[in-house]
Amino acid sequence: MGQAMTTTQFYLMGRRQSTLTGYLRHRATYKEGVQDAAVVLEGGGSSDSVDLSDKAVIVTGANSGIGFEVASYAAGKHARVYMFCRSMERGIAAKERIESLTRSKSVHVIECDVSLRSSVEKAVKEFEKKESSLHALVCNAGVLLNERTETTEGDEVTFASHFLYGSYYLGKLLRPTIDKKEGRVIFVSSGGMYNTKFPSWAIATSAENCGQAYSGNMAYSYAKRGQVLLGEAWTKEWGPAGPKVVSCHPGWVDTPAVQEAYGSQKKYLEPMRSCWQGAEGIAWLLSTKQDNLASGEFYLDRKPRTKHIGGPFFSSGSFTRNTEREAQEMMDSLKSKTGV
Template identity: 55%
Template sequence: MHGSVDRSGREQRMQLITSQFKPFVTTLCIILYFTPPASSLSSIRSFASKFKNRMGAGISTTQWYLHGKRHFTKTGYLRHIKSYTSPVQDRASIGIGEAGADGVDMTNKCVVITGANSGIGKELAKYVAAKNANLYMLCRSKERAEKARAEIIEETKAKDENVKILLADVGELSQVRSAVKELQAKEERVDVLVCNAGVLLNDRKETSEGNEVTFAAHLLGGSYLLSNLLLPQFKAAGSEARVVYVTSGGMLISKFPSWDAATNQPGCGEKYDGTNSYTYAKRGQVLLAERMAVTEPDVAFVTGHPGWSGTNAVDDAFGDDKKYLEPMRTEWQGAEGIAWLMSTERKNLESGAFYLDRSPQKKHIAGPFMSEGSYTKNKKSEIDEMMENLKSKAGL
């Protein structure tokens, strides 16, 4: 009796496996039948490559979502903070010595935050302003920056002279250079740089310099060029200096593709997809931090993920689909772990690491049972090429 049940189960499983592979086998047979013998092998390889890529993309996306539902949500945050070994604030604007403060004092620290007028960036700006830091809000819009600055000062009771504005669209390389030049004329040292500004577009747009906007804002200008130009200021700040690239867990879906695909050049073979461009740039930030941690050991370079947080940018990007990311974090719950990266002692940081809620995270989960796998990994030669292209494109 048991034997017949086992055979029946095996037969059912084999039927299921066979049905899953029927489309693959059928397509392969069609290729073999209609393709001339001389090119059959290359056609098979091409098909197999596409099949592998689609399988990899499906697996990595599914596992990213499952992983995210456990760790990137509000539920994940509330679970993670139970393991914290130092205090956590329940809002950004609690000042030094106030009830509920985490004990951080950033007096005399020079902090630069891009995209500081809204969302995660504004929460981080509130935090360092409340901790008495010398804050520079690097923003694209003068009007929005001034409004946010006034609100931050009012909420945190920060000194007026401690909260300053720098204007630049970080996707425009010339504007990044101008903003850095202005900052360097005022400050000999920068203790903390947070590269937070970014955008997620549905349609392809270019900067005035001909670069795809998402790539330029997140990676080329907003991370690579800005942090490289400020290296002298980081080194002047001493051993506690650090750079935080605000990345996204979405980078777990993909490796950094070819340069043409990442920058969405005409003829790259990919139709523009704003989510893909965002994902590529975010993976690029993680690779950039890894490489900078090696080439610039005197400065800590880390990436931080705010989780799935209820910001205006998320509303604009996902619309009604954000319900699939619920329960979402508040803006401060998303920012809190990054605030820790900005303010903790250097000895607590692992340079080159990818963080969520104060803890280093896996950078790849595309393998079986959330193991690393290989689908999202880049070869050293691919990372070398990315770095060389960034250097050339940035004019360094």
């Protein structure tokens, strides 16, 4: 009953908040400037007047979709942008497109498969050779597979890329370089996290669903719920003097990944947002003053949103809520698995 109610409420709430219609309604309430595109050159339209000069930004999965839009935005605001991409060939092609759009000469590609511990370690070392301070880490990369697939290191790919190495391990390794005064870590989570709480470590890493066979959607949802819990945990661990940590939902965005995952079922998510409309709220999290961010919160369109549904009349209920002990067990498992 809990799963059915939660899934139904997630869809109904998404119809109101996550579609293009929801974005346009939320945007009308913005108090800070907003752009109609990721890149607005002088004289080319309305700019939000942000300046990220002298700031370094990392965006994972930056060669396409939402990641490409966020990286383009940061480059257009004069940041030094580091695109962490699994494919150097696709990364370099995306870098050249961004340079053409922004006229920036400060865009860099670092090869990184965020599903692999070894690749994340290598990428961080390469970044630290170039930079001593990081303004923003945007953990955006990941995949959603319909068949269980393991990495060469023996981890389930979806969970490893979105959460285990692509968020936790990457964030842990980069923590010493993140600027305390203005720095932030942004987990690009998903409304899919509304479907579940974080289960036991054994279930999360195998992506079984109630004893059934592997479910790609549940592997994704577990990882996305994990990112939200991680944001809460690091907020407590780092304290008010540390960098801000937030998770966010881009809304229902028409990306190649969505097309691949949902196919003809995508019609139930329409009208969908463009990539920039989904990325715009993430760009704001990246660029706004740190004081405007509520650490540990889950954002959609510049505003913290509820983290739980499933109760009567869309109340938070308990179906997707982890106890403090369960959340700590997740953190302990992450530390045990990665050693940090």
